Amino acid sequence: MTQLHNSINMLMHSHTNRIGRAKFGIVSALDYKNGLVKVRLQPDNCETGWICDAAISVGEATIYSPSPVGTHVFVDTAHGDGDNYVVVSRVFDSTTPPQTFTSLNNQPVSVGQFGIKIGNIELCIDKTGIKIISDIEITGNVTVSGDVKASGISLSSHTHSGVKAGTDSTSPPQ
Known part of the structure; x- marks a missing residue:
């Protein structure tokens, strides 16, 4: 009976250890073209396979900056599956405040x-x-509904001296 009890405890412990938990880690490799990283999970220092890096938005409106090697990250698993981590976010630390x-x-x-x-x-x-x-650098039209100032000079209210009255105009800016 003791052997059965020990075997069941060992199986339960083994299964419990397979359940993924949120962890901190350090990025150890980067595949920026595919948005993937490898992470050394802490405190065990065991490396994941290639996992998805964190992005603010993906698809048609993408906001992404790859996590550099050495960055501290927070990873979690989908549905507790310890084989499928994903980077949730980067975290500040003493080396990257x-x-x-x-x-x-x-x-x-x-x-x-x-x-x-x-x-x-x-x-x-x-x-x-x-x-x-x-x-x-802007490619395209710029439309402004207010004043534009360059070096403190207003585009809408500045004047030029020495201009003849009537239909004469100044030459274009040089």
Whole structure:
């Protein structure tokens, strides 16, 4: 009877260990073309196979930035299946803390703000508006319903001196 009890306990323990649980991990390999990563699950340091990386949106409107090797991530399983993990999100840690933004007085984004930073390029959105620190290339028409200012000069209210009255006009900008 003791052998039967021990065998049942061993089977139950084996089955329980197969149930997947949410875990933290470190990205160990990246296949950015297919949106896949390998992750070393912590604290065991065992590596997953290729699993889906986290994305904000996929399909026609894709918002995705591949998780670099060494990034700390949070992974979970579908329906507790320990063989099918997926990256749920990336997490800040001591090696990758929140970045600071020049447009936010060298502070990280806070509640009510949204920021994207890649190198020295920044896009910040909050209730006061949108701030972009970057060169911008636009292909297509630009329509503006308000004033446009360049280096503090208003497009709608600036004047030119030395222009003759009547039908004469200034030459195009050089």
